[in-house]
Amino acid sequence: MISVTRLNDSVLMINAEAIQSVEANPDTVITFLNRDRLIVKERADEVSRRIVQYRRVLQQEGCQGGYRPAA
Numbered sequence: 001m002i003s004v005t006r007l008n009d010s011v012l013m014i015n016a017e018a019i020q021s022v023e024a025n026p027d028t029v030i031t032f033l034n035r036d037r038l039i040v041k042e043r044a045d046e047v048s049r050r051i052v053q054y055r056r057v058l059q060q061e062g063c064q065g066g067y068r069p070a071a
Contacts, residue, residue: 002050004030004040014038016054022047 001013007027014030021031024044031037040047 002047002054004038004042004047004050007039007041009041012038016051019051022051 002016018032020033027039028044
């Protein structure tokens, strides 16, 4: 999950795995796999950075013997 800020200043945690695209238009619009859209205050490059950081943490946890789903 990553945090983003809505235009009304409320903070929202979103599932980074459900994001299809992030575009600057000039507002940052996040489109989810189910086609829902969310406009946020963060710049597109910041949202992208948070997604990359989230995935790095997941990868590190997997390599260090963290939670792994049953096969």
